[in-house]
Amino acid sequence: MSARLLLAIALLTLAWLGTSCNTFSARQAEAEYGPSEGILETVAVLRRHVPDDTYRFPPASDFSGRNVYRASLLRLENLERAEAEALRSGYMDAVIGFAKARALERLRAFDLAADYYRESARISGELRATALESAEICDRIDQAIQVGLDLVDPLAEGGVLPLPVDADTVRLEIDDRTTHLTILLEEVRGSHYQWIVQEEIERADEARAGYFVSMRAALSDGTLLALQELQRVATRHGASKNRLRHLLRLADFYAGLAREYVDAMPPESLGFDPAKFRELVDAAIRLYELVASHDGRPEKLEATRSLEAFLALTLGIDADRFDR
Structure with a gap:
């Protein structure tokens, strides 16, 4: 083997060893x-x-x-x-x-x-x-x-405490919470806490509406109060990421009222009022269709399916009592 070949092999070996050392050092670092x-x-x-x-x-x-x-x-x-x-x-x-x-x-x-x-x-x-x-x-x-009532876990191990009957006190307490948060909102406006506080105000409004929906059978004019509270949430938080969810809850409430009305006043009975039923149906359908028109949102699928199920309710009503 020539001297030049031996020298080349030695240089390659040294280069490989140097690369290995550098790689090891890099990995160590x-x-x-x-x-x-x-x-x-x-x-x-x-x-x-x-x-x-x-x-x-x-x-x-x-x-x-x-x-x-x-x-x-x-x-x-x-x-x-x-x-x-x-x-x-x-x-x-x-x-x-x-x-x-x-x-x-x-x-x-x-x-x-x-x-x-x-x-x-x-x-x-x-x-x-x-x-x-x-x-x-x-x-x-x-x-x-x-401060005040909040949304609770319905599956809590200890069960859910009964809701207070004094609606005025509940409203005042939740309004007090909202006032504290609103004052803070003005102080943190312009920072990322603005969005966090707005989310908490929205949650307080949802808790207030949830109370009146749950207690509507126990309160005087409970159905009207519950409807007003749900409309209030949808109106106050029209810019929220949850706006479609608020509209969907309102649509579900109208649909639920329509079902309750049919149960209480069968369409074949003399007490059934087609105009009153039509008012509930139209309100629910308009809201479901509005939510279903928003492509790419999960609420679209929910609204579409709920609308189909709700329309099925009207199929059993005589055409002369309800114009589909």
Whole structure:
């Protein structure tokens, strides 16, 4: 074998060894900074969606189709568990806590968000002012939503407490909650908390309407009051991402009243009033058709199916009593 060939083989071997060493060093560096990279990537995604108007538009989704705020929170918690050894020094604690708080406040866990903000403020001087301000806002929202009735879990293990009969007190308490939130809304207008507070005002209005719908049989003029409350929600929150849902609930209420009327006053009976029934039917159909006209929304399918089922109710009524 010639000397030149031996020299070429030696040089190639050295080059390969050098490349291997560089690759190993690069991998070692990547492993060292891997936890920080994962956390910063998650924080970057979350930060991008902090200003989102979630009152008017549905929350963004990540690549898996999950709510971006919930997905970010889960990813941060998973990174904390998986990289516990690398993060044990606590150099990322303030960032992780602050990011968790940003996610939690969008998931209505305002008390937990406030705790994480205060912990971040304690650890980090750079985040202190913003974290304390956000903690105060979360505390005020949490205190406000404790006032009056709220929407409850119908499948709670302890059961559902009976609703109070004093409608005036219920209305005043929920209005008090709304007043507190409205005052806060003016203070945070222009920040991302504007959308969060508006969502809570909408929820308070929904709780108020839900109370009157549930209690309509026990209250004087209960049906009229329930109808007014449902119309109030749909009117006040016409810009909300839930506007079609509000209209759908109103349509369902009209359809339910029509069914109740047919049960109480059979169409073949002398007490059946075609004009009264027609009024209920027309209102329900108009609302169902309005919701069904919005392509690309899940409410479209629900409204279409509900309309078909409701129209079937009219098939059993004589043509001379109800003009289809």
